[in-house]
Amino acid sequence: MLERLLRWKIPLIIILVLVLVGTIHYTSIRRPDITRLEGILRDVLSPFQWSFSRIGGFFQHQVAEVNRWRGLxxxxxxxxxxxxxxxxxxxxxxxxxxxxxxxxxxxxxxxxGEYELLVAEVIGRSPSQWESTIVVNKGQAHGVVSGMAVVTNAGIVGTVINSSNYTSTVLLIVDAQSATGGLVQATGDLVLVEGGQMGQTTLAAKPLSRDTKVEVGDVIVTSGLSRIYPKNLPIGEVVAVESRQYDLSFSAVVDPFVDFTRLEYVLIVMPQEES
Amino acid sequence: MKYVGYGLIIIVGLALQTASPGLVVFGRQPELLLLLTLLFAMLQGPGASVFGFVSGLFQDILVGRFIGLYAGTYLLMAILVGFLAKRLYKENALVRFFAIVLGTVLGQLLYLFGAASFGSSSPQSWVLISGVVGTGLLNGIVGVLLYRPFMALNERLIYLHELLKRTG
Structure with a gap:
């Protein structure tokens, strides 16, 4: 029994492990283009996601409506x-x-302030809590490509990281992999706004200079230095300032203006045509 | 027949898992595909590893990064919980609960460790602990509730499969 097992199962396991390590390594770097297979799966799944999103949205609206009447x-x-x-x-x-x-x-x-904006519906989100991404119903067929900024009227949402023909995946600013250049609106000091905080609902603003001053209530906007986000788009409001070791630096907790749990529609910032 | 059924279960699970707004229970979202894999492992033993591998691969393709990591993780968890289920008295709800919690916690830790090994930045430790444990407990509760209906569905699929095989 053990001999038979050793004869074919172990080589198979070794091959499988090697293939998996290879694909994990190959896809560990962020890719602007996805493979054809990934594109097909995403496009096939999008109607299902859309249906479940609609059902979920309906129930969420009903609950919100009841709560709204209570405190009218x-x-x-x-x-x-x-x-x-x-x-x-x-x-x-x-x-x-x-x-x-x-x-x-x-x-x-x-x-x-004059950008061409493309309205997209949120049809899905990341399947795991360890990635904060959403899926929108606009893709390459609509001119959406990797690197485009995604916003709402409340503030910035994230960036397109890849797209299939009819869907795009957007990395939210609250994700651990996200870092955005920001500035304190009141002082103009530059900060780096990072995700990966508790419950993926807040952001951390870290100063880029020793003289940076941030206070509770300050509004953080995009700096426009990253070339992804246009300048002066709202990011969030500082709700706490935490000193780091020996008080040499600080990290500010920023409450984003966008409610990521209730995103239904977003705006994709299309590149301006050069005149 | 049963393979079509299993495929549909994966597609529906994946669509439910990725729908926005998703399934939120006590402010947390269950890891549905991992939970389905663990339930299958309890019912079928380590043989559920193929289901785990395929569902993990689908999830990998949707995430688009570290393709193969969820597949490998779910495969290993299916083998582990499958072996455990053979040795434990899985008819006891408490045993099922702890087996699912263990599988979910280990599965998530394995995924995070794998992602970190390939250059992904990990969340802060307290975010990680609360996320892993919270999801583990939630999966445990949902898993205990889903076990009986899932067992009935699985038996029905096997029955239909056998019936079709015998009648040609």
Whole structure:
């Protein structure tokens, strides 16, 4: 029995292990293009993912609706207060915008707010908790390629890491593999915003210079240095500042503006055509 | 027949696992394909390693990185839990619970270790511990609840398979 086992099973296991180690090694580096087989599997699976996402979304909406009705009166009072605050803020911002437009014209700045955006529906997410990715229903057929930024109106979501014909995988900024250049809006100090935090729901902002100052409540926006994200897109708000060993440095806990558990639609930033 | 059934189980499991918003229980998401592999291993012994390998490979292809790591991990977990199930009294719900928790925890640690060996950055240790243990416990609870319906489904598939084989 053992001899028979040794005769064919052990060589088979050795070959299998070698093949697996080879494929793991080959695919350990991030690849902009996926193989044909991967593309086919993803495209075949996407209708199933879409169906289950719709069903899940329906139930999530129902639960959210019940919760919304519960706190409607309190919410109304809060909103009235907030509206009056925002009216005052809008007035100030209008003044700033007029001033900004005048300065742009004066300095001949290119308006960086004009991007071509492609709306995509979220149809899936990573199968494991150790990767924070989502799958959207736009792929190479729609002009989506690896490296494109993905945002919502609330802030940045992540970057496209690969795409099949009709789907794309987006690495979320909360993933451990993600690092984004950011700056503190109030001071303009540069920070590196990294994922991989507790529950994959917060980010860590690490200073790039010793003089960087970050306080709770500061807003972190994209620095525009990475060439992936356009400048000044909101990332999140600092909710805590943690000192590191011997107080030589710090790490700020950033609460992202985007709620990654409720993503339904995202915007893919398409490259601007050179004029 | 049963292979078509197993294939469908993998596809549905994968679609459920990757649907957004996914299955969230107590703020955590179960590792469905690993759980299915472990349930199969309990029912069929180490023979479930093929199911584990194929489901892991499908998951690998969807993730797109370290292709083969989930396949290898699920295969090993199927063999381990399959051997354990042969020696333990798996009719006891508590035994099943601990076997699934063990398989899930070891499987995730093995995957993370493998990914780290090939250059992936690991999450912070406390994130890792809470993630691994939390998912292990959740898989254990869901696994105990799913065991009986899954056993019935498996028996039905085997019965249909035999029936088709005999009747040609």
């Amino acid at each position: 009166k309190e919410r109304n009072l809060e909103l009235e207060e907030r509206v009056s605050q925002l009216e005052a803020e809008v007035f100030a911002l209008r003044n700033h915008r007029r001033e900004n437009e005048w300065l742009r014209e004066a300095l001949d700045f290119r308006d960086e």
